[in-house]
Amino acid sequence: MDVAVIGAGAIGGTLAALLDRAGHRVEVTARGERLAAIAADGIRLTGRWGEHRARVAAGERLTAAPELALLCVKAQDELGALRANEPALAGVPLVVVQNGLDGADGARSAHTGPAIGAIAFFSADCPVPGEARVLVPGTLYLGSGTAPPTAEAAEAARVLSTALPSRAVANFAGCQWTKLVVNQINAMPAITGLSVQETLAEPRLRRIILASMREAIRTGRRAGIAFGSLEGMTPLALGVLGSAPAPVGSTLLRLMGRRLGREPVLGSTLQSVQRGLATEIDHLNGAIVARARALGADAPVNAAMTELVHEVERDHRFRTPHEVARRIRLP
Known part of the structure; x- marks a missing residue:
């Protein structure tokens, strides 16, 4: 063909x-x-x-x-x-x-x-x-x-x-939302210059990524989305990730990083930053912020991560985990 x-x-x-x-x-x-x-x-x-x-x-x-x-x-x-x-x-x-x-x-x-x-x-x-x-x-x-x-x-x-x-x-729309939750691992490498595996292994960064995923899940539920299944990321797994005690969610993310293997996974957003190109962050974490606001809610962690990616795009300087944790304070 x-x-x-x-x-x-x-x-x-x-x-x-x-x-x-x-x-x-x-x-x-x-x-x-x-x-x-x-x-x-x-x-x-x-x-x-x-x-x-x-x-x-x-x-x-x-x-x-x-x-x-x-x-x-x-x-x-x-x-x-x-x-x-x-x-x-x-x-x-x-x-x-x-x-x-x-x-x-x-x-x-x-x-x-x-x-x-x-x-x-x-x-x-x-x-x-x-x-x-x-x-x-x-x-x-x-x-x-x-x-x-x-x-x-x-x-x-x-x-x-x-x-x-x-x-x-x-239910392709539900699958898109599931992928959007998974894509929450994309922003942190672009902010720090680290691989996905490294960001998921770092406790401070992992807590922030978990919080951004939970915002995405809450926003999707508020919008009436029936999440779809993509390989091992099922609605049940999302339910655990979204509502289990934070240590359980953190463990799941750490295991996710290990399953990615030893070859560094950079994510598309970091790859764009490295090439000096505009990223898709407004269609990833930024999409969660926009949908939450349209529903009369907010997504502060996603908003902060979106802004940090834009800052890196502008000044071409990666942030350390300490800087990120200082900028994005969790409850």
Whole structure:
């Protein structure tokens, strides 16, 4: 099948390489050093899903209409990427692989074909331009809203499952909220410059991350969300994380860090900071703050973490655990 991947970063590059390995014809979009590296030598896949060199067509914009397209850019870049590739994407099923809550809904305002949400429940990074390294394998979940998956979502999952574990699921909105809770581990590495494992091992930082997760869970419940299941992160596990005594929740987070393995997991937010790019923090922790306020509540820990990430973006200085604990005081 002819598949386009718009945004060949860590997630997009991984998907493009896996699809190429599965025998699909792949075209990707990228910019700058990443585009130059891919155009010269393809995408090198490394890590937990094996090694592969994907020789794919690459440019700043798509040159041909695909049969299926994957949008893998940051939330704030979504509309610009769609408009830039609009001629090639007209009427094409579009899978929006994105963090946050509004990816597929936002895409529908600028796309004429079906827009399908997707959650990448695996971790990857880009050690150098043109390389996609899988750190933690997982599943790609597809769907939209709270209803059963559409025929388009089921078909996209079938195609993508030839390359990696992929499932079309009901209650996709609930799964997005579960991923948003999990993504609370993303901000602290961007604030401190430490890996996810290091932040979850540090007691002061772990307590703050647990508090931010509990705010996210409370906000979702207040919004009437029925949380979905993503691998081992089930509604039951979220219930324990959200309401068990703090030492129990802290232990769960410490175990989560250990399960990530020894290879440092940086998270997408820290990777953006390291490259001098704008982060998605307003669509992660910031989304919790916005939803809480819309419900007449607040989320002070998430608000403080969002502001700290923006400070690091502005002054390019990571904060020590002591500084973070001083700025974010917990009850």
